[in-house]
Amino acid sequence: AQSVTQLGSHVSVSEGALVLLRCNYSSSVPPYLFxxxxxxxxxxxxxxxxxxxxxxxxxxxxxxxxxxxSETSFHLTKPSAHMSDAAEYFCAVTGSNFxxxxxxxxxxxxxxxxx
Amino acid sequence: DTAxxxxxxYLVTQMGNDKSIKCEQNLGxxxxxxxxxxxxxxxxxxFSYNNKELIINETVPNRxxxxxxxxxxxxxxxxxxxLGDSAVYFCASSRGTVATYEQYFGPGTRxxxx
Numbered sequence: 230a231q232s233v234t235q236l237g238s239h240v241s242v243s244e245g246a247l248v249l250l251r252c253n254y255s256s257s258v259p260p261y262l263f264x265x266x267x268x269x270x271x272x273x274x275x276x277x278x279x280x281x282x283x284x285x286x287x288x289x290x291x292x293x294x295x296x297x298x299s300e301t302s303f304h305l306t307k308p309s310a311h312m313s314d315a316a317e318y319f320c321a322v323t324g325s326n327f328x329x330x331x332x333x334x335x336x337x338x339x340x341x342x343x344x
Numbered sequence: 345d346t347a348x349x350x351x352x353x354y355l356v357t358q359m360g361n362d363k364s365i366k367c368e369q370n371l372g373x374x375x376x377x378x379x380x381x382x383x384x385x386x387x388x389x390x391f392s393y394n395n396k397e398l399i400i401n402e403t404v405p406n407r408x409x410x411x412x413x414x415x416x417x418x419x420x421x422x423x424x425x426x427l428g429d430s431a432v433y434f435c436a437s438s439r440g441t442v443a444t445y446e447q448y449f450g451p452g453t454r455x456x457x458x
Contacts, residue, residue, distance in 0.1 A: 272449030272451045273434070275447070278446065323443045330441055330442065
């Protein structure tokens with residue numbers, strides 16, 4: 230079984246400041262980890278994913294995340310926040326389960342950008 | 345072109361009614377999903393179909409019945425609607441069931457049961 234915990238349901242940062250959204254995972258099999266973004270009244274869009282290759286993963290819109298097995302973490306960062314980054318961010322985990330893979334999502338973190 | 349589309353976008357109905365939500369993808373994907381997002385934004389998978397075959401069926405009331413007439417379509421029928429069914433329902437698709445495949449989400453259907 231897999232699960233993810235997102236610390237902080239709301240995060241506010243100033244425009245131009247570092248964005249850090251936290252995600253810790255639990256998995257009984259080697260995990261695959263994802264970050265999705267949901268803009269208001271829209272569906273989810275993939276930001277980036279970790280699939281056991283490089284531990285530092287770069288995604289769209291300047292976001293990146295680092296897989297740290299020792300800390301069971303997959304935190305999302307962006308060096309400089311932009312107003313357009315305001316959205317809900319979801320961490321998700323899955324693992325190879327013989328064709329029955331399913332994504333398990335965290336509870337989400339709402340990112341607010343302060344002008 | 346919309347990759348994953350859902351109709352309707354909004355659905356307001358009374359308790360006890362039966363309603364359907366339709367989903368279509370034009371990505372040529374083999375696998376489709378239904379998710380439920382509750383009022384606290386928690387997103388949980390309900391069903392998954394691969395090549396029209398049901399492969400994931402989470403603990404969902406029997407009142408919910410998915411139907412996949414072909415690979416490009418996955419509809420969700422809900423009988424005897426209850427207040428607790430109010431949520432946003434998302435359809436998604438992916439190339440296949442492999443865990444690393446990206447899922448593409450539709451815009452969602454906001455269901456309100458009064």
